[in-house]
Amino acid sequence: MNTAIYPGSFDPVTYGHLDIIERSAQMTDHLIVGVLKNNMKDPMFTVEERLEMLREETRRYANVEILTFEGLLADFARECGARVVVRGLRAVTDFEYELQMAQTNRKLTPELDTIFLATDLRYAYLSSSIVKEVAYWHGDISAFVTPYVAGRIREKV
Numbered sequence: 580m581n582t583a584i585y586p587g588s589f590d591p592v593t594y595g596h597l598d599i600i601e602r603s604a605q606m607t608d609h610l611i612v613g614v615l616k617n618n619m620k621d622p623m624f625t626v627e628e629r630l631e632m633l634r635e636e637t638r639r640y641a642n643v644e645i646l647t648f649e650g651l652l653a654d655f656a657r658e659c660g661a662r663v664v665v666r667g668l669r670a671v672t673d674f675e676y677e678l679q680m681a682q683t684n685r686k687l688t689p690e691l692d693t694i695f696l697a698t699d700l701r702y703a704y705l706s707s708s709i710v711k712e713v714a715y716w717h718g719d720i721s722a723f724v725t726p727y728v729a730g731r732i733r734e735k736v
């Protein structure tokens with residue numbers, strides 16, 4: 580079985596992430612969305628809450644599994660038997676960091692390749708922090724996240 584991993588912090592999941600999940604799930608037998616535990620960032624949602632939101636928003640895809648991981652992505656990929664990491668590229672500014680990560684991961688686990696999907700133009704400017712900031716100031720976030728996730732964010736702010 581061909582397994583791929585889409586890693587991130589997903590604090591919270593946005594339409595930009597969901598677009599990458601939908602497209603990459605069509606390219607692989609099994610897509611694992613890997614939620615990083617203990618990120619350095621100060622999160623709005625606990626890991627469990629992020630998992631809940633991702634599971635809710637991806638339940639229609641039979642081949643998508645939501646898991647958490649701690650430590651190195653390269654180790655997690657090896658444990659899952661995944662040969663491919665999926666990342667979305669929003670703009671050229673993402674590229675340098677992404678290339679460095681892909682090359683480091685390949686050095687750590689030589690059979691691990693990273694594929695990049697060009698983020699849909701509708702979401703090219705989007706990030707989880709931007710969504711949280713707009714929500715904090717009571718702006719309209721309906722173009723960025725699903726109604727369910729928007730409700731969860733509103734509970735927090």
Ligand code: COA
Nearest residue numbers: 586587588595596615651652667680683698705706707708
């Ligand atoms: N649509 C919308 N937003 C997107 C997006 C897309 N297609 N792609 C990325 N983003 C946003 C994310 O929401 C995130 O927003 P935020 O910074 O406001 O929270 C931002 O862009 C950065 O996302 P990303 O680059 O995916 O970072 P991340 O922190 O979510 O995840 C990991 C990074 C988990 C992949 C990486 O840190 C990792 O692998 N860590 C494990 C440790 C490790 O192995 N380190 C060595 C690697 S070389």
